Amino acid sequence: MGLFNRERIVGKSPEQLALMRVAGLLVGRTLELLAAEVGPGMTTLELDTLAETHIRDHGGIPNFQLVPGYRHTLCTSVNEEIVHGIPSADRVLQAGDLLSIDCGAQVGQWNGDAAFSCIVGGPEAGRPEDLALIEDTRDSLWAGIAALAVGRPLYAVGAAVEDSLTAAGERRGIEYGIVEDYVGHGIGTSMHMGPQVPNYRVSGKGPTVVEGTTICIEPMVTLGPEANHVRDDDWTVATDDGSRAAHWEHSIAVTSAGVHVLTAIDGGQARLAELGVRFAPIG
Ligand code: MG
Ligand code: MG
Numbered sequence: 001m002g003l004f005n006r007e008r009i010v011g012k013s014p015e016q017l018a019l020m021r022v023a024g025l026l027v028g029r030t031l032e033l034l035a036a037e038v039g040p041g042m043t044t045l046e047l048d049t050l051a052e053t054h055i056r057d058h059g060g061i062p063n064f065q066l067v068p069g070y071r072h073t074l075c076t077s078v079n080e081e082i083v084h085g086i087p088s089a090d091r092v093l094q095a096g097d098l099l100s101i102d103c104g105a106q107v108g109q110w111n112g113d114a115a116f117s118c119i120v121g122g123p124e125a126g127r128p129e130d131l132a133l134i135e136d137t138r139d140s141l142w143a144g145i146a147a148l149a150v151g152r153p154l155y156a157v158g159a160a161v162e163d164s165l166t167a168a169g170e171r172r173g174i175e176y177g178i179v180e181d182y183v184g185h186g187i188g189t190s191m192h193m194g195p196q197v198p199n200y201r202v203s204g205k206g207p208t209v210v211e212g213t214t215i216c217i218e219p220m221v222t223l224g225p226e227a228n229h230v231r232d233d234d235w236t237v238a239t240d241d242g243s244r245a246a247h248w249e250h251s252i253a254v255t256s257a258g259v260h261v262l263t264a265i266d267g268g269q270a271r272l273a274e275l276g277v278r279f280a281p282i283g
Contacts, residue, residue, distance in 0.1 A: 011212025
């Protein structure tokens with residue numbers, strides 16, 4: 001992390017933020033579609049095809065395909081898989097599976113990136129601890145979002161994510177693991193740009209959030225220890241002990257007016273209001 005501590009963030013102009021909202025909203029709508037369509041008996045490759053068709057039909061391109069060596073539109077990570085699971089015709093989803101879907105799109109030269117976790121077959125098919133993990137990981141993402149403001153240190157985000165998960169775990173009697181091998185990131189004309197955004201508490205303050213900052217926050221949380229490995233396919237990251245994991249992500253813009261969640265359908269307006277955070281209109 002040390003190399004990035006003094007990195008300056010370059011903010012986007014209002015015009016650029018409006019273009020990033022277009023890309024972000026396409027990602028949000030694609031994930032909304034997948035959440036509605038996913039069910040037992042589907043393969044993760046079918047979800048990938050749905051997503052690619054939706055993105056291309058709406059004037060975007062799947063930006064995961066711009067990552068060297070990756071050919072799919074989504075990452076689909078099931079149960080003990082944390083992130084970077086490769087969609088496959090052989091992976092048939094079962095009721096009760098914990099599925100994390102990560103999706104990105106580029107529209108023009110601007111990018112969006114977001115992820116959510118769900119139980120295949122709906123919450124009633126889920127184990128209570130999986131439902132808790134999904135909810136608490138999502139809430140930790142929003143706690144990180146709520147820590148964003150112009151003039152504040154970027155690493156306040158990871159501290160807020162970690163504090164949220166610690167409090168939730170204590171409330172439930174679960175000791176969550178937060179994955180530290182993968183981090184959030186800046187986003188703009190590429191999906192992955194500086195600065196790094198740790199989803200956990202680190203020493204130091206990191207760069208200062210400036211007007212027009214656009215970043216991705218993406219906590220990856222495990223029911224057991226966070227120790228993990230990359231499988232022989234060179235992509236899939238799974239927990240060492242087989243315990244399940246969840247992953248939530250949004251692309252977010254910060255201005256002096258407040259926060260706009262670029263990949264949320266409503267820009268984050270409803271949830272930000274609950275959290276007492278000012279919503280910044282864009283466009
Ligand atoms: Mg992502
Ligand atoms: Mg990301």
